[in-house]
Amino acid sequence: MILLDHVTKRYDAASAPALDDVSVEIERGEFAFVVGASGSGKSTLLRLVTREVAPTHGRIQVAGYNLADMPERRIPALRREIGVVFQDFRLLEGKTVQQNVAFVLQVLGAKRRRIKQQVPEALELVGLADKAKRLPHELSGGEQQRVAIARAVVKAPPILLADEPTGNLDPETSQEIMRLLQRINKTGTTVVVATHERGIVDESRKRVIELRDGTLVRDEQTGGYDASQPGEDDR
Numbered sequence: 001m002i003l004l005d006h007v008t009k010r011y012d013a014a015s016a017p018a019l020d021d022v023s024v025e026i027e028r029g030e031f032a033f034v035v036g037a038s039g040s041g042k043s044t045l046l047r048l049v050t051r052e053v054a055p056t057h058g059r060i061q062v063a064g065y066n067l068a069d070m071p072e073r074r075i076p077a078l079r080r081e082i083g084v085v086f087q088d089f090r091l092l093e094g095k096t097v098q099q100n101v102a103f104v105l106q107v108l109g110a111k112r113r114r115i116k117q118q119v120p121e122a123l124e125l126v127g128l129a130d131k132a133k134r135l136p137h138e139l140s141g142g143e144q145q146r147v148a149i150a151r152a153v154v155k156a157p158p159i160l161l162a163d164e165p166t167g168n169l170d171p172e173t174s175q176e177i178m179r180l181l182q183r184i185n186k187t188g189t190t191v192v193v194a195t196h197e198r199g200i201v202d203e204s205r206k207r208v209i210e211l212r213d214g215t216l217v218r219d220e221q222t223g224g225y226d227a228s229q230p231g232e233d234d235r
């Protein structure tokens with residue numbers, strides 16, 4: 001589903017690569033964490049998968065698309081296969097919850113009937129059916145992130161990427177969001193979560209792909225964060 005084969009990404013020739021010769025394969029239906037300290041390359045890895053940035057070297061395949069030599073005009077088709085969630089939610093402030101979620105389908109040119117059916121389903125999935133008419137600022141942070149997740153999955157993408165999805169949330173709300181992402185994974189969606197919060201990773205016992213200074217230093221199926229290494233929380 002997602003394949004990086006000896007991928008290097010340099011943003012500019014003078015500085016060290018943000019990702020350095022990274023090879024990793026994430027199968028359809030898997031749940032994987034990408035962990036590492038700030039600046040280790042987590043966001044760069046996700047941005048390569050969405051083709052926001054192109055690799056300097058190496059081969060990338062996502063949902064059957066070959067990204068390294070992909071023409072610009074094919075990028076929208078790739079992005080239809082991927083839902084993305086960010087730390088800062090990125091909701092449209094002037095639109096209600098249901099309008100935020102519907103907007104994705106409208107942009108894709110979906111029929112009104114499909115929108116009427118899928119938006120309530122997505123809100124039901126994230127537990128926000130009763131708050132469909134609220135504006136984002138009338139919601140808690142955790143609720144706003146759930147709207148963002150509903151928006152990411154409403155088009156039923158095979159892949160969901162989350163970049164520090166719990167970075168702005170308290171521990172209890174973070175756990176709720178992680179449970180929701182795992183529930184979405186159980187429906188068959190491939191889920192990749194970048195985070196530097198080791199507690200979340202330890203609890204989940206999922207595959208952990210660890211980056212340090214742009215290189216892959218660990219790829220383990222059973223989870224657990226290497227406590228011997230200093231991380232964000234220890235500084």
Ligand SMILES: Nc1ncnc2c1ncn2[C@@H]1O[C@H](COP(=O)(O)OP(=O)(O)OP(=O)(O)O)[C@@H](O)[C@H]1O
Nearest residue numbers: 011012018036037038039040041042043044045196
């Ligand atoms: N657009 C850019 N231009 C130049 N350098 C960049 C750019 N984006 C990221 N970098 C550099 O690439 C390296 C990896 O950054 P990246 O954002 O991928 O790390 P990260 O692990 O996601 O960090 P964080 O947790 O702080 O978001 C860093 O050294 C960063 O400064």
